[in-house]
Amino acid sequence: MDNDTLQHKMRELKTQFPALNQTVYGRPLVYLDNAATTQKPQRVIDSISEYYSKWNANIHRGAHYLANASTEKFEATRSALAEMLHANFREEIIFTQGSTDSVNMLSTILENEVEEGDEIWVTEMEHHANFVPWQMLALKKKAHFRYIPMLPSGEWDLAYAKNEITDRAKIVAFNWVSNALGTVNPVDELISLAKTAGAYVVIDGAQAVAHFDINVQALNCDFFLFSAHKMYGPTGLGVLWGRKELLEKLPPYRFGGEMIRKVSVTGTTFNDLPFKYEAGTPNIEAVIAFNESISFCKEVGRADMHKHELHLLKLATEELRKIEGSTIYADLENKVGVLSFNVEGIHSADIGTLLDQQGVAVRTGHHCTQPLWEKLGTTGSVRASFACYNTVEDVELFIAALNKSVNMLR
Amino acid sequence: MDNDTLQHKMRELKTQFPALNQTVYGRPLVYLDNAATTQKPQRVIDSISEYYSKWNANIHRGAHYLANASTEKFEATRSALAEMLHANFREEIIFTQGSTDSVNMLSTILENEVEEGDEIWVTEMEHHANFVPWQMLALKKKAHFRYIPMLPSGEWDLAYAKNEITDRAKIVAFNWVSNALGTVNPVDELISLAKTAGAYVVIDGAQAVAHFDINVQALNCDFFLFSAHKMYGPTGLGVLWGRKELLEKLPPYRFGGEMIRKVSVTGTTFNDLPFKYEAGTPNIEAVIAFNESISFCKEVGRADMHKHELHLLKLATEELRKIEGSTIYADLENKVGVLSFNVEGIHSADIGTLLDQQGVAVRTGHHCTQPLWEKLGTTGSVRASFACYNTVEDVELFIAALNKSVNMLR
Amino acid sequence: MIEQKQQEIIEEFAFFEEWMHKYEHIIELGKEMKGLTDDEKKEELLVAGCQSKVWLKASLQENGTVNFEADSDAIITRGLVALVVSVFDNETPQDILNANIHFMNDIGLVSNLSQTRSNGLAAMVKQILLYATVFQAQQKSN
Amino acid sequence: MIEQKQQEIIEEFAFFEEWMHKYEHIIELGKEMKGLTDDEKKEELLVAGCQSKVWLKASLQENGTVNFEADSDAIITRGLVALVVSVFDNETPQDILNANIHFMNDIGLVSNLSQTRSNGLAAMVKQILLYATVFQAQQKSN
């Protein structure tokens, strides 16, 4: 598909997202905060309304029409996710509350796999959600918390990793795509290092699932997790994929209804996967509606989305380079549509405030990756992040607003 | 308000719930599975659509219009909940994933308060969600897991509790209303026993919040929890109220974004309440929409709801008594609108299946309270549970369908 | 043969126009089924199911076909179990594994075989296939 | 007096029709503010805020009023901080505690004082009230 055809195809998408067709402060909204959360297509919103208008019932435990219908719709999303991730078994798909919940679940159920003196590895660029739980686990188990340093370019120091990751490493957890910089990390190489060392490999795919097709088998990782709300889906829902044989042997996390086989005052036995890890009433509405997000991504095609986003990124990057004193972090080829930058002598929050007044929504600050900014010698950045529905005009409005803001602040 | 006026008032409610105005298998739906989950009024559904069409953004961390707007709406629900529960401080309201998640959070953060040999108390009628987490905590800490027995009448054996709850009790956790039987338990007496013993008091209010006004100060408990979806609200959302001085001193639960003050490779410090207990992107949509459920309950009035539900319960109970071989569990005065029963020689699942074919949705089985049924010498029941929108006709259709089912099964 | 047995069931049920008669028939089948003795209803024969219990017993017969016997504590499930058993009973492991089981859908009882676990039927069919797999392996190694 | 100062600010801002001029003015205020020296910007004076840092210093003066000095690393926040300080500076603890702070709403900067913590202003006002409470107690015990 040439670029014009692609632009044409993507242009139609915006109309499917009601939140994008509005004005703020009397100006058309230019939503460039997609790495924080994406907007939702009308079909997702409709699916939620339909669920509550027609199917709402508590699932699994019921024996009536609505309960059966909602259970089937709920389980259909699990199957769709198994297909999307190329999982071997549908029961490897566990629904959680979000990426943060997924990592916390993992760092808890892996507790007994870690012994004093073992090493738990992350990278210096992790989101706090994939950093602090491992840091705390290490603290609790008297294990060594170690990290792969980030080079000033925004890339992993793989040479360091090669030297330092040995069979003392028990867990290696890292993001595929950096939320702060948009860099696409060489996960294959790190997975192979970690696997050679015999460690469990945990991939934080929060920033990857909206841009890349995922194949957990081909990746050869042990766990893969993400949040629905960053993939055009509802809030309050996360996905954790794990290898069946691991999820079967690891202990349960939350206790309660549904994850139980038999409860008595003298003891309790647990249910099979996936129920073992899904205690209590789940976010039924979100799970069912998320199936629409999955279809949306499949129909549009992630390869086209990514190509389009990179096109926007390129345009924005070129314009940004013209602004005096601008620094672009991780100005690399292999990225998703994230532009993370600062302008000399100006606080990122000030730029954010003035962009906002012009209808342009970006994020400013540390983006929950404080160690990364410490390494880069600053405290944060302005981050403009593009999704499939953004347009060339969005980039133009953003750049115009940015120039105006910078002029006002100088 | 006399009964006719009340019936008239409640009759109007049904039209606000789109899911109730439909047919299943060509018959009008009679939804009597409200203890599992309630239906949602149109205003809640509209609020979700509006959120995704107008306000969707990730909260707290943002500096743009949408992020500010959604944060304010999100925090408005926290304030509404503080008012609803009569909490002293709004930051005592913690959003969780549901009751199950709330109890698991508590049983984890209270871990260090329990020592070997201490006692952790529940009752024999608890939902598994308020039973197994405590059982597991006791196991882990080598504490004694103890329970207040249930009398065959469906009431707590308070005499036993008076004798046995001593200062060895560290935690006493119990439901206000039994989900399996609908009994309203004498929580005041148990709270006072537990407080005298110096124990932490945890109230599972999952089945209470849709029927009673709650005043956590007057109750004098330490923690109070429930799920939004049982109070005409969305799925995937729970509330945990805790005393500020306790939540301040107890350790955090989940680690990640938002609950953190400062992260570095050498150590991490945590944020203030309520953020300390709200790691990661929460279920923003559900929190915002739940404010409509709170208003709905306030406007209709829980006292009227309860009165109306008891009226329906009375009608149904009278009819049920006429069925030969029927056993009503906990046939007491002090109940919410839950009718839990069996018919001699017939399996509850068979009754459920045939009721379903006639458009009547009830729940059958153990209702996640296996110890309770063990005590009552059976494995489960048929449970018909009434909400404010049910009508006298619903009861009539239910009873007619039940008679037909019983005849077919005999 | 399995296909033929399914067709017969479908025809039988096509006869009933009302849900009531359909269920009356299932209840009848449940009552008629021989089932298992209380002694035979062992814990290890239990098929995991949420609401009603299902016991399933299987044995490889001299002639290379599988004999199934089953029971349930709920009468409707018992009737459904009787239908399932009637379809698979006395068939070879190979035929069982090759079968396309569709009659539940066709007689309008689809939800009974779904993922919903409201009864043990889906699990029961899974268990039948498991038995067939084991018996087939056994036959091959002989 | 606090009320009067708020009115003056509101009138001042009523003058600006465009958001741009409003912000240009705030930026101007930020540039003009004396602020704190780098030495004075101590960790313990930091008001918790998400994006930009805010430092706040307070002292009880001989005449019973409170002196506030503040700073921020972001220029717009600095301008807003200057506005807030100008309203509370040189007032008694009692007057500060009794004040109804509404000017932020009235000049159309409401989000800056909301719960959203996108800057430290809400926390700053809270901190000012805390200081006032402490100073008031101090005065009473004297």
Ligand SMILES: Cc1ncc(COP(=O)(O)O)c(C=O)c1O
């Ligand atoms: C890379 C990465 N990991 C984890 C998270 C946490 O996701 P959530 O807030 O949905 O739990 C995010 C989102 O901010 C992220 O970008």
Ligand SMILES: Cc1ncc(COP(=O)(O)O)c(C=O)c1O
């Ligand atoms: C008394 C009681 N406690 C706890 C729960 C668990 O609630 P949830 O499934 O929403 O986590 C329930 C709901 O089934 C309940 O009735």
